[in-house]
Amino acid sequence: MTTVIATGKTIEDAVMKGLTELGVSRESVTLNVLEQPSRGFLGLIGVKPAKVELTLIPKRKSESVVTEPDRIQISSLAESISSVSEADPYYEASEFIKEVAAGMGLEVDIDIKKNRDGKIFNITGDNLGLIIGRRGQTLDALQYLANIVANKHSTSFVRIVLDAENFRQRRRKTLEELAERLALQVIRTGKEVILEPMSSQERKVIHAKLQHHRQIKTYSKGEEPNRRVVITPK
Incomplete structure (x- = not known):
């Protein structure tokens, strides 16, 4: 088995289920977000889980893909780094976010602040609703991917929280x-x-x-x- 499709409450949940089924770590697969999770009003209608596709990487290089629920598709968002480098993880994550935004046709700036759990990346710019998404679903997906990129460049665990327009x-x-x-x-x-x-x-x-x-x-x-x-x- 080289490819699995998994579902979950969040993208993270779906990814973990897929990794468990394949029996590999995140570094060993490419990720394609097929469907963002959606929730009905007060839980009455329209509940839909996240759906992801994980594919085993034949070589030591991969890319991640995220899909915004309103048909905004961005391919080749991040190149996975096969080993930890000496680069600044926060800089790499920041550049990754800017690259994603550019793929959406947006130009953004990122203000980085520290809190007790890690770093907060506050995204500023125009039309940030595209980055936030419905109830923050796109922002959460981008946060997940930014953390993957940052931790590829760090010898210790780092945690990034993305925010935009004080969402x-x-x-x-x-x-x-x-x-x-x-x-x-x-x-x-x-x-x-x-x-x-x-x-x-x-x-x-x-x-x-x-x-x-x-x-x-x-x-x-x-x-x-x-x-x-x-x-x-x-």
Whole structure:
């Protein structure tokens, strides 16, 4: 078997499933994102997992491909480095992001800041909605690939968080406001509410927002990629 197609809640989940099936590491395959994950409104309709294609590399050189859900296709996004080099991993990741943006017809700048977990790359420029994508799906895919590029050039693990137009903070605020509204609904009706499938990071935002609420409680149920937060009366 030289090629597998795998699905998952996120691109990362799908990739890990494919690697497990092939029994190889990420450095041994090329990645093609066939479908970005999508989520229906409040989990009612339109839930679709991510779908990726992994192909074994016959030689020690590979390339990664990402596809934006709105038919924006960019090929040859990143050349995998077969061994760790002495290059600055953050510079290499930054140049990779700019190359991807150029493939979308965008010219961007990147402001790099440090936080306790790694580096935050804040992307600035025009028409950044193309890079953010629906609910940040394209931004998440680009973040995943940028981390792969950076870690190819580092002897220790590095972590990069991509942001654009302050999307991460705005998304967190949206989720917290959603949690508050649904908590009031649960109190008013006395019936539990099950949210749409979310990533573990987004589920943590909901749990954290409501963890000290006196009238409701939250928990997660289901298996990835369809794990959901449940808000229920105490």
